Amino acid sequence: MPDMRFAPPPTVRVAEHPGGMNQVLARSFNERLIMSLLLQHDGMTRLQLGQESGLSAQTISVIVRALERDNLVSKGEAVRGRIGPPTTPISLNPNGAFSIGLHVDRHAIEATIINFVGSPVAQKRNTLTTFNVQNVRDALIGMVDMLLGELTATQKALVAGIGLTFPQRFEAEEEQEQAVLTFDFEQDLRAHSGLEVVIQDDVTAAASAETLYGQAKRMDDLLFCYASKDLKPRLILGGRIYTGSKPQIPICDCQTWALTAQNLENVVTQDDLGIQRWIKQVVSKAADLVQDLATFASVPEMILSAPVPTAVMDELVSRIRTEISADLSVTGSRFGPNALAIGAAIMPIQTRFTANTL
Template identity: 35%
Template sequence: MRFAPPNPLRIADRASGLNSLSVRSHNERLVLSLLLQSEATTRLEIGEKTGLSAQTISVIVRSLEQEGLVVRGEAQKGRVGPPTTPLMLNSEGAYSVGVSVGYRNTHIAVVDFIGNVQHQRVMPHKTADTFDAPEALAIEIHQAIAGLSESRQARVAGVGLALPTPPIRSGPDHDVLHRYLEAELRLPVFVQNDITAAAGGESLFGTARQLQDFLFFYLGARLHGRLVLNHQIYNGNSPLSYDVGVLALERALPAGDPSAARLWEQHPSWPPMGPALADWQQACAESLIKSTQALLQFIELKTVLLSSFVPPEICIALCKLVQQEIPFVNAVVGRTSVAPKAVGAASLPFSSRFMVN
């Protein structure tokens, strides 16, 4: 299968208020997986890629159309033979909530079936590296879902939790938080490591949608990496990260510098920071380059993908530095710049309930 997302810690399907989106057959998941990975696909292409018969495909497509998960595009003319009608996911067919517990903030994102962010909320932490407000989080999720119309609320497939490993310094145990939210929200909750979730979000919704193999980096408080081979995300044997992230830049700024607070907020650009920013960018780029070069000794890769909540211009500059040093590798910026880990978390219910694992 083109995209096999990482298995969440909890992956079993179960019926919720969304009865039509409960347990699906393998063939239905196969078709939905193809549609999730491409903007439009014809019945003929589905048959070529899956080996399913035309009759089976027609039955599945008809069922998915009736459920509102799939819609037809405009007929494609100008080819030999009769016009072909592409099939695509209905963006309003399902919704998901993603939650990412970070170093300074907890992000909540509601996304539609094709990854568009419908609502976003931010919960600042009282102090860095702490999270002690599961009750407030449940309220924020309820309010985020309430931002959808009543008919769309009925199509929420679940909640994804992107949590750091190891857990942040102060906060509830992952299993405790998972069980609490599931009981409070009355929705299935799926848990995954935050960096792995971000990589999965880019694979499902973002720049890596058509990539089979790539090296994924997430630039947050620290710099983290994941290897993706044949659409499988590999975590490695330890939660290794590099101290060249936003936290390192914050430490490098003079005490009381007002720019420090803006580092953790989503802005289109950062204010001038003088030599501190240039030195930090160089150190971050060196870590990206060294990690990539070390891996290339064993595996042939053509793409390095950098995802982050920092301004796109910063990520673009870092990718250019990597490209200059390793010209045969394509260094690209992730598409999901609005709360990437939360959007990745939102992909978990979709991958668990609709895709072939």
């Protein structure tokens, strides 16, 4: 038996071919830590990475090389094949990974593919005329195939997985609702696509998207609210989303929302009475919520997301600002009407590449 202290070192882990991503390529915790930092900051030097992570310079060096080999960080331009000059900060390669997001609603399925820095590269929407398991299943599979069809072979091999989100309630017939909520879509989609499938509730996923790619990138404590038929808040403390309670504060009834949503989509005009009534309700419920929350937790930030055009979002934000105390700063999500699909799409990236787990 040779002295194992002098055994040859293990082979360097390299994704030699683009399909490397599909192997179970578990990233070490330290690598995830570094990628989380790079997700939060647009570019960091190795020194900054070391200072933020507490890892040694040599460990950073090894990790950055590994990420570089797998094309997850952008290579420097100065010299081929090596880390760029010290003045060039290291940043994530937008084309290093892709992810599919599917959001199922009572009336439609919203789908998107995002790249490694969270930008949508394709978006689809499929209306569900009849809500039942078979229709949802067919539509989901059709969407996945359609979205994958938008990618090149190289990009396809870099798809990290599928994120699938559902609302807490579909507001559909009890029987259909239960059937959809209990059906094993995870197994079904995985078998069809060969991709990992991550399931989450829609608002929690949208809140995660804000912390990973959105307005909450560098915030630790905040209140995230998604407004549609209901106001659905999530409290994020210390960068973690509290999922113990998922309240729904009613804004209007289903019928009113359906009509409002239609008007919002067709951008009738902001002065539309229905839209104004909805805005008023959202503002008042949000203000109440902030007041209630203040009795046991103080958060400096609030991020609002809603399936509305930018102009409506701006009005919502400015009206909430005037309604509540100045201690809380209010920001509108930049993900726009597709926030829930983008939220779904970040789930595989979060589970595979970051150090934060829900």
